[in-house]
Amino acid sequence: MNDLDLHLIHTYNRSITFVKGEDVYLYDNTGKKYLDMGAGIAVSALGYSNDEFKQGLKDQIDQLIHVSNLYYTEPVVRASGLLAAGSGMDRVFFTNSGAEAIEGALKLARKYAYLKDKGSKGGIIAMEHSFHGRTMGAVSVTGTKHYREPFEPLIGGVSFAEYNNLESVEKLITKDTCAILLETVQGEGGIYPASEEFIKGIRMLCDKNDIAMILDEIQCGMGRTGKLFAFEYYGIKPDILTSAKALGCGVPVGAFAAVEKFASAMYPGDHGTTYGGNPLAAQAVCKVFEIFEKEHILDHVAETAPYLYGKLQGLAQKYPSLITDVRGKGLLLGLEVTCGNAEIVKRAMEKGLVLLTAGADVVRLAPPLVMKKEQMDAGIAVLDEVFGDI
Numbered sequence: 001m002n003d004l005d006l007h008l009i010h011t012y013n014r015s016i017t018f019v020k021g022e023d024v025y026l027y028d029n030t031g032k033k034y035l036d037m038g039a040g041i042a043v044s045a046l047g048y049s050n051d052e053f054k055q056g057l058k059d060q061i062d063q064l065i066h067v068s069n070l071y072y073t074e075p076v077v078r079a080s081g082l083l084a085a086g087s088g089m090d091r092v093f094f095t096n097s098g099a100e101a102i103e104g105a106l107k108l109a110r111k112y113a114y115l116k117d118k119g120s121k122g123g124i125i126a127m128e129h130s131f132h133g134r135t136m137g138a139v140s141v142t143g144t145k146h147y148r149e150p151f152e153p154l155i156g157g158v159s160f161a162e163y164n165n166l167e168s169v170e171k172l173i174t175k176d177t178c179a180i181l182l183e184t185v186q187g188e189g190g191i192y193p194a195s196e197e198f199i200k201g202i203r204m205l206c207d208k209n210d211i212a213m214i215l216d217e218i219q220c221g222m223g224r225t226g227k228l229f230a231f232e233y234y235g236i237k238p239d240i241l242t243s244a245k246a247l248g249c250g251v252p253v254g255a256f257a258a259v260e261k262f263a264s265a266m267y268p269g270d271h272g273t274t275y276g277g278n279p280l281a282a283q284a285v286c287k288v289f290e291i292f293e294k295e296h297i298l299d300h301v302a303e304t305a306p307y308l309y310g311k312l313q314g315l316a317q318k319y320p321s322l323i324t325d326v327r328g329k330g331l332l333l334g335l336e337v338t339c340g341n342a343e344i345v346k347r348a349m350e351k352g353l354v355l356l357t358a359g360a361d362v363v364r365l366a367p368p369l370v371m372k373k374e375q376m377d378a379g380i381a382v383l384d385e386v387f388g389d390i
């Protein structure tokens, strides 16, 4: 434990203190510069120096930070329209975090089922190796046992299917099932994109049984894969969608959104939040959408992602015994390694490159979406050195 943890509950093993961000770089309190390929866990899509984003927030701070959700504010109305238009959903509820977006999505699916049948047991099918957050409901649907077990009893009615195995999902459906929940690309679990057959099959199962298809795009959405939302690659639409992480590019905000059929199941008083989507958070969302459009962020990802993927494949060819797979979508990429993912991340950090882990053996790259090819080259050069040293 670090001295700095004296009054912090020790839930993270931290070592570095960051004090400043600039472009796609971070600086620690000794002045050391780092290239950031983690983006605060896929959050800081615009990097750290977008003046329009910062000015928009400063203006909003001067105008109005908070009033509660008992009143309309201009930013929240605009933000809801932008997210609805961008996602193809009809209605949005803003939260403070990803986990809260999951909580809301689960409540919405259960409320829809309850209105159909007051005796509904609200069963939820989630996926093995999924990650949906740390609150009780979100932990209940997270498919990694060690995240769940110490906190039992959790919410009931949850069963786990195998990701990308449609038959394993179908087998779990009963008359009590109200939702199937999955990430379009599994993030924390190890960077596994859903197969087209799987996503389309789940869409069909949900239609057939009149249950909610919930896609968690908290990590893989908001341009991360080169489309605004990853489900666009599959030619389907979920009934309920969750977003967070890059939605506010660092201002804490999440959302669950739904098509009208499900959204209309929530009545006044069914759900609420004091802060969620307050004027400052909603202004961040508005600015993110405006800047994504103006600066052609999706085009930039579509251009740079195959480049980074190619470079990683080059590394895998150079170090075949250390790197056993390169996978992902867009700028959410994973290197499956045999030499300890945490060890790679630690050594890269020493050389001034911020990376993330995922699952048991994956090094995760989730750079700011604005990162340039030359900057990616610099990151790859560090990784090359790290694997070379090993």
Ligand SMILES: *Cc1c(COP(=O)(O)O)cnc(C)c1O
Residues within 6 Å of the ligand: 097, 098, 099, 100, 102, 131, 132, 133, 134, 183, 187, 188, 216, 217, 218, 219, 220, 244, 245, 254
């Ligand atoms: C990060 C994440 C969450 C939880 O978001 P928080 O803001 O940490 O609560 C949920 N689902 C996915 C897919 C995530 O990556």
